[in-house]
Amino acid sequence: MQPTAHAHRRRTSGRSVTAADVLDAAKTLFALRGYHGTSLKHVAALLEIRTPSLYNHMESKSGLLRDIVMETLADVRHEFEGVLATTATPAGQLAEATRVYALHHATHRREALIVSHETRHLPEPDLGQAQEMRRDHERRFRQIILDGAASGDFSVASPKLASFAIREMCVSVARWFREDGSFTPDDVAEEYARQALKLVGSKP
Amino acid sequence: MQPTAHAHRRRTSGRSVTAADVLDAAKTLFALRGYHGTSLKHVAALLEIRTPSLYNHMESKSGLLRDIVMETLADVRHEFEGVLATTATPAGQLAEATRVYALHHATHRREALIVSHETRHLPEPDLGQAQEMRRDHERRFRQIILDGAASGDFSVASPKLASFAIREMCVSVARWFREDGSFTPDDVAEEYARQALKLVGSKP
DNA sequence: CACACTAACTAACGCCCGTTAGTTCGTCGT
DNA sequence: ACGACGAACTAACGGGCGTTAGTTAGTGTG
16 A cells, blocks of 8 residues: 555544544554554544544554454455345356455455454454454355356366455455556456456356 | 464574574564564574574664565566566466466465565665566566467456456465465466466467 | 533653674684 | 684663553533
């Protein structure tokens, strides 16, 4: 997230900082400089208040990280469940799961980068819970490909490797996507969904 | 790099720590906990010496990071140039470039994770130089796909997106690959090379 | 109009960081 | 046998960190 120096959305009202403002500032800075590379002084400076004032709106620095990570993982799970509920065929499910996952990483870049890079810094038991949520998504995503391979809808050498490749290629969108670049989030999401079907050799 | 707690290779001789030992310990810890999440005390503890003794073998903490990043990027460039020198067709070049890039990320996981996540913490001018080397690889990799699209060897909707997808899927190998898992580095590298050709709709 | 509440502030805490200085001690070449 | 060297050590530095305590001022409510 180095290059695009996009302005940070300041507090909504004219006066007082809210908990949402603090979370938003933390998202920007954790994504840009990393959790340990960001001090609460940086967060406070972005909000134009002094460091101790942050404690009116948050529990602790690690609490900020926990809230960002857990909320994001819950969003992803919710989106994934929406896909399974509305689509039945393996090809449809894989295309949709890929599309919403890629879309999420293009439209929530800061949160996605934080989940990818900073989750490891969570104290237990939050770390274990976060890892379990990620593994759950991993498992269910791979299951779609296994289903497609079993039914003959897909022709894929290694469902496991294909699953890794597709998911990680979506995750990486957060790393290179630029809001002012040549693609809209929907462009990327739809092309990635097509690429996913190619990767697993989906029969037409 | 959280799960596999693989043992750290200790100094080669029976007695004295070398500069290579320090670099090796730093690779392990920077990859595991991140640059700012690792203190020199951690590095020293892994080598079973006191913190100030490190300065007999290194310039500074940021110097360690610089050496790791620059050496890794130079390796990648060298490997890529070897591919271009020995292969002529777009399909051959793409397959080989993908294979060696994926292989590198499976066999040099620590270094790859550090380049991906910690390069941003380099002080200038090292940061600019590192970014330029990465962009150079990016450009030359994409050029292979553009060549293949121009010659009709490939049939691809967006060469730019395909290039992002393929490179990032290789980079991500460092994130999920386990030395004690079901795949050898060569398994992954060769399957990824095939997947790359599928992604760009390689004709023959 | 007084009261409670909230969100800002300053001051201070204990701790850990990267780094430097100065010292000891074993090894090896002369 | 001795002197130089290299690599380890202890002690100490200045500074930044996350966090707590205690205080002030402004806002909205009875």
